[in-house]
Amino acid sequence: xxxxTARLLRYSFLSTLHLxxxxxxxxxxEPNAVTDDIDDVNDYDRVMSTVMALPYALALNCIWRVRGNxxxxxxxxxxxGPGFFTLLLEQKLAYRQVLGVDLSRxxxxxxxxxxxxAGRQEQVRFQEGSVFDLSSLPDQSFxxxxxxxxxxxxxxxxxxxxxxxxxxxxxxxxxxxxxxxPVRQKTARLTEGYLRVAGEDYLRQGLPAxxxxxxxxxxxxxxxQELASAVPGSSRRRWVQILPNGLxxxxxxxxxxxxxxxxxxxxxxxxxxxxxxxxRHAVFDWTLLSTxxxxxxxxxxxxxxx
Ligand SMILES: C[S@@+](CC[C@H](N)C(=O)[O-])C[C@H]1O[C@@H](n2cnc3c(N)ncnc32)[C@H](O)[C@@H]1O
Numbered sequence: 001x002x003x004x005t006a007r008l009l010r011y012s013f014l015s016t017l018h019l020x021x022x023x024x025x026x027x028x029x030e031p032n033a034v035t036d037d038i039d040d041v042n043d044y045d046r047v048m049s050t051v052m053a054l055p056y057a058l059a060l061n062c063i064w065r066v067r068g069n070x071x072x073x074x075x076x077x078x079x080x081g082p083g084f085f086t087l088l089l090e091q092k093l094a095y096r097q098v099l100g101v102d103l104s105r106x107x108x109x110x111x112x113x114x115x116x117x118a119g120r121q122e123q124v125r126f127q128e129g130s131v132f133d134l135s136s137l138p139d140q141s142f143x144x145x146x147x148x149x150x151x152x153x154x155x156x157x158x159x160x161x162x163x164x165x166x167x168x169x170x171x172x173x174x175x176x177x178x179x180x181x182p183v184r185q186k187t188a189r190l191t192e193g194y195l196r197v198a199g200e201d202y203l204r205q206g207l208p209a210x211x212x213x214x215x216x217x218x219x220x221x222x223x224x225q226e227l228a229s230a231v232p233g234s235s236r237r238r239w240v241q242i243l244p245n246g247l248x249x250x251x252x253x254x255x256x257x258x259x260x261x262x263x264x265x266x267x268x269x270x271x272x273x274x275x276x277x278x279x280r281h282a283v284f285d286w287t288l289l290s291t292x293x294x295x296x297x298x299x300x301x302x303x304x305x306x
Pocket of ligand 1: 033034035036078079080081082083085101102103104107129130131132147148149150153
């Protein structure tokens with residue numbers, strides 16, 4: 001049996017198990033919200049050669065399709081880590097000025113080096129700080145605010161609400177708020193099964209600290225219902241939750257301006273646009289992931305408040 005067939009069968013098996021399982025796995029919060037340990041940062045800094053680049057491609061794809069204000073040119077990336085997704089916002093979606101914020105000094109240093117290595121240090125800047133307090137940034141000043149793989153870092157869903165309230169404060173009225181995060185599986189068996197398929201790449205590439213972080217994040221993730229409950233009641237946006245068909249691996253939550261009645265304004269970009277974001281060995285996994293999302297669901301979880 002080829003490796004591809006084996007992967008397809010394993011995902012199909014997990015998807016069936018997911019359908020048959022009742023939810024009972026309780027959440028185990030992250031041991032450390034802020035990722036400052038140098039081994040953890042060093043492994044995270046090699047993320048672009050792994051399958052973790054796939055959710056970034058998914059996120060770029062979604063923002064491209066949803067954003068109404070495509071003349072907008074400034075973006076803020078919350079919990080930016082080593083800054084690769086932050087850089088992609090400039091490189092792939094043409095945001096001219098992008099700011100990444102993270103509370104980890106080591107992550108911010110890694111991100112600064114990555115911007116320098118990409119020759120984008122003028123356009124993409126990084127700042128050490130907490131996403132719970134964005135008061136140093138001007139109100140209503142960003143066309144896009146992203147929050148990727150950060151929601152599960154926090155102890156309580158109320159913390160995620162606070163971050164989204166901060167995002168509301170700094171995004172322009174016609175701008176977009178975009179959240180991407182893993183989904184907590186229904187059972188430990190499903191979690192370990194998914195970890196075996198999705199996490200083996202990290203071990204193969206010699207990234208044990210990243211593998212451990214990935215495992216912790218799976219147990220700390222929010223269910224789709226929990227994450228949807230983090231939308232601030234006071235939001236002036238319409239919030240849409242996007243989930244894949246089959247095994248829910250990642251979820252997206254998008255706050256679109258109240259004036260935008262359709263979620264998707266344009267078709268997906270040509271696959272060639274994202275070719276260099278997808279590691280060569282992960283093209284098949286990308287096909288599986290992007291197909292699962294193309295066949296998935298998007299539902300409004302909160303309408304805009306007047
Ligand atoms: C799992 S990483 C995600 C990095 C990146 N966004 C990505 O998608 O790869 C989560 C990041 O959130 C940061 N973080 C945790 N609490 C934070 C806070 N209160 N303010 C800012 N960053 C925080 C951590 O230091 C870590 O770098």
